[in-house]
Amino acid sequence: MQRIGVFVCWCGTNIAATVDVKAVAEAARKEPGVVFATDYQYMCSEAGQKLIRDAIAEHKLTGVVICSCSPRMHEATFRKTVEAAGLNPYMLEVANIREQCSWIHKDRTEATEKAVVLARTAIAKVSLNVPLTAGESPVTKRALVIGGGIAGIQSALDIADAGYEVDIVEKQPTIGGKMTQIDKTFPTLDCAACILTPKMVDAAQHEKITIYSYSEVTEVTGFVGAFKARIKRKARFVDETKCTGCGECTSKCPSKKNKNEFNLGLDNRTAIYIPFAQAVPKVAVIDAESCIKKKTGKCGLCQKICGAGAIDYEQKDEYIEREYGAIVVATGYNPIDLAKYDEYAYSQSPDVVTSLELERLMNAAGPTKGTLLRPSDGTHPHTIVFIQCVGSRCDDARGKPYCSKICCMYTAKHAMLIREKYPDTEVHVFYIDVRTPGKNFDEFYRRAVEQYGVDYIKGMVGKVVPHDGKLLVQGSDLIANEQVRIEADMVVLAAAIEPDKSARSIATMLTASIDTNDFFTEAHPKLRPVESPTAGVFLSGVCQGPKDIPETVAQASACAAKVIGLLAKDKLKGNPCVAHVNEEMCNGCSTCEKVCPYGAITYQDKEFRVPGPKRTEIRRVASVNEAVCQGCGACTVACMSGAMDIKGFANKQIFAEVDAICR
Amino acid sequence: MTFSYYPGCTLKTKAKDLDRYARSAAAALGVEMAELPEWQCCGAVYPQAKDEIATKLSAVRALMAARDEGRELLTLCSACHHVIKRVNHDMVSDENIRTKVNNYLKPEVPYTGETKVIHYLEMLRDTVGFDELAKRVTRPLKGRRIAAYYGCMLLRPGNVMGFDDPENPRIMEDFIRAIGAEPVVIAYRNECCGGYMTLENRALAQKKATTVVDAAASAGADTIVTACPLCQYNLDVNAVGERVPVLYFTELLAEALGVKEAEA
Amino acid sequence: MQIKIDENGNFKPTIVAFCCNWCSYAGADLAGTSRLSYPANVKIVRVPCSCRVNPLFILRAFQRGADGVILCGCHPGDCHYTTGNYYTRRRMTLLFNMLDYLGIERDRTRVEWVSAAEGAKMARVMNEFVARICELGENKRLEDLRCKKSLEE
């Protein structure tokens, strides 16, 4: 039997004015297990706390009930008090007789009656409390960043600057991501490469950062503070340590007609290639599917020319395993496939391009050296039509239900740049809404209209018909209430963006949740926007939702701050109120594993003693990882055999509370 | 392989060519077309309102007859294909329509959309195969530049018709290639020909038809093929200005298979 | 045993409210700091998440003589544990169907989403709920008098 002490607080007159505190203490004294009950003006004051500590010592109390303000206010205070007196801090319960009693009831009798019941309920619960100890786990002081775009680079730089080791794993041969393909950035119109490439170099030269390019994370186990990741380093058939990036091999390679991914297939590259001049690492890679040597065994030209002896046709995929304290997801996005939107003739005419393709067509390092030319015949386009919301804000199976957020601004940027560079070119933009929240954004869009004379048409294009080398664009002008027809030379589609295809498998690997659109879910949509609900997994950039560059960078740094906060700890103290399985009762059905939002439950085979000649048997039972469990209790209700329970909110404790209220 | 065949009214009167060349070509390809006994007019347009039941019954009768014969239902006219396929989709997906239709018709076995509705072109693509068809062609239409005109009915709505990519179809072009001719992809090949508007507003029908035929002419097509009698009529009769012959695809098929003269 | 009839002869129901720690319990605290009153019959049990509430807890309350049980959690989409309240919603739908089947009036149980900012909503919901339970009168159908007796002894 517990020895319980009850301490009723007056809270000055806050409680004492409406609740007869002496009567509450009197009533509490009659409850089973209660050996001491008293009241005092301010329990939270130093004098009040001393009163509690002294009573614990004097009456050899094993459990304490404080009848006072809300536990959200002072539970932590009183836990420290009882701990100082040598009790386990979880042998304490608070009865909320202020916010949920004295402050809302006017009638003194009624309020006192209720306070008695609340005290009784807390006593009933504390009688069943057991000492709990928060688990501790060590923190590996190294972070893994999945994805080497601007989000991943920024997070990595910030974490590394704080003095922690960071590994960036990027599946492409170079880091930099989508931003490397962008020509200029809104609303300042500075060149993307000029602001990005120095950051890429910073990352490469940072002593705390290791870049694994052309690599993928294939497996993640463990939990916050102690993740273990397996990284596949894909064979690039070039020794990264030897290659100097001179590019001699790429100029001699005879396999020249391969789609250049960096320019989105608008031109060709050789089989051995460096994605672009400022690639990091600046190391060549061989595309085995188009390499003549890899396909036929004959050629070997690059190996002969390479002065550094870096070419190795026999290179194999390698795997490395590393431990990390925190993982940053920065997997980014891609424009959607537009083949399903062929009313805009994307797959029927090379002159219908996506906005990202237009970036390449306008970029000095692009296939046209920065001169805007039609892909079909290399002529200068005189009429260009932009179509917004292609695949965004759709509720059919073809598109995405969300707004892609960045298209309004980059379309204004494209329109403006074209009008500036080629004043003889007519530019029409079909829009449903122009969405420009952001610093200097609406001013930017207005400049496109007012200063550069871009023709914005409110309405959607219904159909683009390629005919006689032209593109016949037919759409709505909702303001004029007419159907407009424009004979265009080029059509640019603002394609919706979607999370990178790897998001789903990486989410599964990390037991981090994603939404129906495959965007990673944040731990709290307002208050914890850069953390995933899975402890130790953080979100950076568009993998969490559509964002422009400034927002991505801001979020990447916020994410880094959270990672640093975690890595700065030597040990992690968990919440002891976590799930706990009674292995004797568990039947191994896996129901709890499926409802757990954190992946905290795994199954293992264990040996149990059984009656009879066999003496023991092996059974599959649930096992809770206390470092990962957040203690929500979903599993306890799902468990059909009643084996799952939550410490501190145990079934029998809640039953006791219910019984005490209804008594 | 044997299909239950639903010809439709127009193929028995004004569009006999569409029908008889289809039959002779099918025979040459070893496909049997067993015409449904006592079929009724499909109604020519799909009744879109949810409370239109009576106007869907004739299509269901055809579907049910094919089911009872244990065969897939082959269609040829675009309009019939459209109506029957969409009514069948209703019978699968709309419980209200399904219940009311079955209550009305009281079949021995209630009909719930089991019949598969196949257009002749789909049969050529999926049952015969265009590669196989190319091998069977005895008189390839070498040097011919043929434009395919799809119209609306075969393609839309794409999620019900499931015929081809509704915005960038290729089945007719593949067909044209299989019979040895050169397909000419033309603008407006999946835009409306004017349809039944020829009765209400001939000027509109003329405008629509002319746009299509002009596109074919300027693309250098020597022939337009279609699968729909109404499209054929509009493009042939209502187009003003430059004219391009408008034929049923089955006629060219029969020609390429060398069975056209035998028929004529 | 609680006296359910006050000196004026009015029915005083016993009401158990389960509130999740992150939203609804804080909402109840806010009702307190805002001095928004609701009847004293309502006694709140704090749980980590609405999904911690086993349907058995609710049945137990009825068995022990509660006249109404209300369960409050974060708004859908706002759950501290991401998906907990979705589980709650599904579980409670099933439980309510069962209570219906047992002949327990549908209105004796209720699920409400109350955020930490909705002190006023908490008070309003509790007022409405208590008023409705008063209309329904005492719950005797599930009450197990044997439990009562043994407890009294």
Place this chain on the structure above:
Amino acid sequence: MSFEEKEMAENIKRISGVNPRKCMKCGKCSGTCPAYEEMDYHPHEFVAMVEKGRIDELLASKSIWTCLSCFACVERCPRSVEPAKLIEAVRLEVIRAQGANHLKAVQIPELLDEKLPQQAIVSAFRKYSK
């Protein structure tokens, strides 16, 4: 909006199965409509006017006789609103009344030419008469 219009708007929504509230007012339906120039009210206006209950104007609209039922608006609507179904439902509101047929059998002979397929006449009857 009169009581009758409200009733009719409800009926039109019911028999067409179209929820005009799904519309995001992008105008793609009218941008793609091949009969646009022959219409007084255009597909996007049908959606907006049914939502607002402006049915009397639609009943008198010549657009209901001009819609080609080509389903371009249905295919291309990003919000799956299906304006063609709405136009058909308004047309049904008109022709389902006694003696309100838009096309009568006596008119047919003068419209015939020797090549006109049956399909055209049957279609027109289905669209214009009850």
